[in-house]
Amino acid sequence: MSTAPTTFHGWACHGKDEPMVWEELKLRAEDDYSVDMDISHCGICGSDVHTMDANWSQPDYPVCVGHEIAGVCTRVGSKVTHIKVGDRIGVGAQSGACHQCKPCLAGFENLCRGGPRAWVGTYNGRWPNGDKSFGGYADRWRGDARFVFKIPDTLTNEVACTFFCAGVTTYAPLKRHKVGPDSVVGVMGIGGLGHYGILWAKAMGAKVVGMSHSDRKKDVAMELGCDDFVVTSDAESLANHKGELTHILCTGTSSDFKWETYVPLFRPNGIFINVGIPEWNFPEISPMLLAMSQVTICGSAIGSPAEIEDMLKFAAEHNVRPWLQKYPMKEAPKAIADFKAGKPRFRFVLEN
Ligand SMILES: NC(=O)c1ccc[n+]([C@@H]2O[C@H](COP(=O)([O-])OP(=O)(O)OC[C@H]3O[C@@H](n4cnc5c(N)ncnc54)[C@H](OP(=O)(O)O)[C@@H]3O)[C@@H](O)[C@H]2O)c1
Ligand SMILES: [Zn+2]
Ligand SMILES: [Zn+2]
Known part of the structure; x- marks a missing residue:
């Protein structure tokens, strides 16, 4: 018994x-x-x-x-x-x-x-x-x-717990899509997932652009390690970054999201990785915009047990906290x- x-x-x-x-x-x-x-x-x-x-x-x-x-x-x-x-x-x-x-x-x-x-x-x-x-x-x-x-011995429980969802959900796709020193990664939505996205992309050697719906988080985003910061509700601020990004890691957007606003921010063959799961759908995308940008649009779901182990190793090696x-x-x-x-x-x- x-x-x-x-x-x-x-x-x-x-x-x-x-x-x-x-x-x-x-x-x-x-x-x-x-x-x-x-x-x-x-x-x-x-x-x-x-x-x-x-x-x-x-x-x-x-x-x-x-x-x-x-x-x-x-x-x-x-x-x-x-x-x-x-x-x-x-x-x-x-x-x-x-x-x-x-x-x-x-x-x-x-x-x-x-x-x-x-x-x-x-x-x-x-x-x-x-x-x-x-x-x-x-x-x-x-x-x-x-x-x-x-x-791992190097992590306290309070720090470690956040790796198991927010950590791996952002680490796994950035690793899978080969973010490295030649990458310029836009991290959209700077919350629990987004701040990890910034930390990982920096640790992988990339340049990082924080993308937030207001300017309230500008100072903390720069403190987190962003090289630049864009307010996504400000068309002019966005236009300054046309043709710059290799990846966008999207953790949060407003429901008026439009592909026409974000696809032009990519270099050729950019990768839009969505991890946020709002209650609304993404809008349609025109076949012409897809063809002429060669953008890849994909998603990612948390991470596998192997990816979690890999992330814990990477975090220890690069002191990501x-x-x-x-x-x-x-x-x-x-x-x-x-x-x-x-x-x-x-x-x-x-x-x-
Ligand atoms: N794919 C997966 O496996 C997976 C795993 C975990 C979580 N998720 C999903 O990921 C999303 C983010 O989770 P989280 O824990 O990081 O949440 P969070 O801490 O609230 O961060 C989300 C961020 O999105 C932005 N945002 C939220 N509402 C917005 C709005 N109406 N308009 C514009 N921007 C808005 C905000 O950033 P700014 O203020 O910087 O704009 C906010 O900080 C959730 O939908 C969650 O369910 C998915
Ligand atoms: Zn979660
Ligand atoms: Zn199965």
């Missing part, structure tokens, strides 16, 4: 516009690959807010969000070999995959196509047995070791209100 806990306490959201409540919820069942963690820290991601506010789809309320989780391992299943009790560990936005489909076998578990309940989100998901998945605005978490990472502001776990509702007010500089982290 297992002595493992069967419940945890966390911030539950029961519906759009309803306040989160601290309550007891059920942990998923244990299995050979399960890992238990006492949570020390959890970052606040834009996706947490989209989910609670039902921006993408109707969530499986109650949800307990949070997918930048760090803490200490308290229990492991019989098949877990890379983690032991007492280790400092972390998990990001994905907690499960089928491990058998073509993307999984090719090392892209983040693109798993194993069917319903194969791709398990760290929250607002269902494990294959039907149990709900719950995130890190909580005291305790149980998940699958195949998506759990040992935190996020900027964060901490809130006690009990003040999560205030942190969410401040997040919605655009206050993060640049990632909020909840601390138990």
